[in-house]
Amino acid sequence: MEDSGDFHNSCEVTSSGRDESNSHWVMPHLLIKMLSKSRWKILALLVVFAVMVWYYTSWEERYIQLFYFPVQEEKSVCPQGEVEKKTALLIGNYTRDHPLFLQLKDYFWVKTISPYELPYGTKGSEDVLLRLLAITSYSVPETILRLNNAPVYGYEQDVGSKTTMRLFYPESAHFNPKRENNPDTLLVLVPFKPMDFHWMESILNDKKRVRKGFWKQPPLIWDANPEQVRILNPYFMEITAAKLLNLPMKQLRKVKQKPTTGLLAITLALHFCDVVHIAGFGYPDSGNKKQTIHYYEQITLKSMAASEHNVSHEALAIKKMLELRVVKNLTYF
Numbered sequence: 001m002e003d004s005g006d007f008h009n010s011c012e013v014t015s016s017g018r019d020e021s022n023s024h025w026v027m028p029h030l031l032i033k034m035l036s037k038s039r040w041k042i043l044a045l046l047v048v049f050a051v052m053v054w055y056y057t058s059w060e061e062r063y064i065q066l067f068y069f070p071v072q073e074e075k076s077v078c079p080q081g082e083v084e085k086k087t088a089l090l091i092g093n094y095t096r097d098h099p100l101f102l103q104l105k106d107y108f109w110v111k112t113i114s115p116y117e118l119p120y121g122t123k124g125s126e127d128v129l130l131r132l133l134a135i136t137s138y139s140v141p142e143t144i145l146r147l148n149n150a151p152v153y154g155y156e157q158d159v160g161s162k163t164t165m166r167l168f169y170p171e172s173a174h175f176n177p178k179r180e181n182n183p184d185t186l187l188v189l190v191p192f193k194p195m196d197f198h199w200m201e202s203i204l205n206d207k208k209r210v211r212k213g214f215w216k217q218p219p220l221i222w223d224a225n226p227e228q229v230r231i232l233n234p235y236f237m238e239i240t241a242a243k244l245l246n247l248p249m250k251q252l253r254k255v256k257q258k259p260t261t262g263l264l265a266i267t268l269a270l271h272f273c274d275v276v277h278i279a280g281f282g283y284p285d286s287g288n289k290k291q292t293i294h295y296y297e298q299i300t301l302k303s304m305a306a307s308e309h310n311v312s313h314e315a316l317a318i319k320k321m322l323e324l325r326v327v328k329n330l331t332y333f
């Protein structure tokens with residue numbers, strides 16, 4: 001019964017469709033006959049017909065938009081200011097006034113004095129930074145941020161295929177730029193120590209590489225266009241540490257803890273995006289020895305023992321953001 005009902009329904013649709021197409025085919029035939037009698041009458045008729053068609057189609061469009069898809073229209077509007085309003089509840093003294101990337105003018109014409117050393121400021125690294133900023137750029141793009149070695153190839157369905165910015169530090173720069181990035185992806189250096197600036201400078205100027213001072217060997221050959229390299233403003237690291245992890249900023253030397261690149265990236269997004277979605281985040285419980293930590297990798301929490309991150313504090317910070325709906329999670333364990 002159901003089958004025949006469906007068949008009947010689909011017939012009706014086809015049949016009304018056929019009627020419609022018939023009327024289109026009938027019309028030219030009629031016109032040819034009338035043409036020989038009176039050209040003016042036909043022309044007038046044509047104009048009336050064209051106006052009717054135009055009126056009908058435009059009215060139909062407006063009608064469909066108004067009555068059939070009102071919700072869809074609302075959805076497509078970017079909720080400007082939403083993230084800003086909600087983030088202000090999360091981060092005290094929240095402001096969008098700080099530049100995303102460091103700029104030469106702030107170190108060349110003006111000597112910006114930072115209260116903190118890396119990774120929370122630039123105090124003591126001004127000279128090498130000046131040289132690096134002279135060969136890189138600072139323009140800001142739209143955003144799809146990826147971190148460190150996060151893969152794209154093979155996971156496009158989950159996380160899309162575009163990468164506008166890839167945040168990295170020397171020890172994590174082992175990704176394949178051709179396969180994992182787009183040709184115009186911005187390579188954003190997150191500086192943790194002065195050696196990170198020196199590494200970047202020697203790579204871009206093809207100077208002698210220094211091997212000492214890294215906790216893991218960074219790439220010695222790295223095919224990057226200086227035009228596409230940016231230096232992240234350490235302000236965002238400071239805010240992540242001070243406001244989201246509540247690290248005591250006055251006793252930083254005593255604290256052997258720092259934010260992950262992930263939490264930093266979320267903080268960054270909250271400072272210049274209207275909508276923030278995250279994918280691949282979320283740590284397993286500390287008691288869970290088997291669950292992999294990396295969304296698309298195999299290592300477990302054990303491998304993070306020496307990582308200098310406070311996983312449970314970060315998990316709480318992200319949970320709070322999700323509860324406040326400041327960010328939306330696209331993937332779950």
Ligand SMILES: CC(=O)N[C@H]1[C@H]([C@H](O)[C@H](O)CO)O[C@](OP(=O)(O)OC[C@H]2O[C@@H](n3ccc(N)nc3=O)[C@H](O)[C@@H]2O)(C(=O)O)C[C@@H]1O
Pocket residue numbers: 147148149150171172259260261262263280281282283292293294295303304306307309
């Ligand atoms: C073993 C280890 O020390 N891994 C660290 C790796 C590793 O050093 C680099 O990939 C370089 O190879 O780097 C980190 O992290 P990593 O590069 O793995 O991941 C980027 C950020 O995504 C968030 N993340 C990722 C996977 C997951 N299951 N849950 C998550 O929350 C994290 O916030 C993470 O920061 C890093 O830079 O922060 C932090 C990780 O702790």
Ligand SMILES: CO[C@@H]1[C@H](O)[C@@H](O)[C@H](O[C@H]2[C@H](O)[C@@H](NC(C)=O)[C@H](OCc3ccccc3)O[C@@H]2CO)O[C@@H]1CO
Pocket residue numbers: 169171192193213214215216258259260261306307308309
């Ligand atoms: C965002 O942090 C990155 C990564 O997630 C961290 O695990 C990593 O931590 C390393 C830390 O930065 C190193 N400290 C310094 C001052 O370099 C620490 O160094 C100890 C060490 C030294 C030599 C050889 C092995 C270990 O090692 C931590 C990793 O075990 O920092 C990343 C940002 O650089």
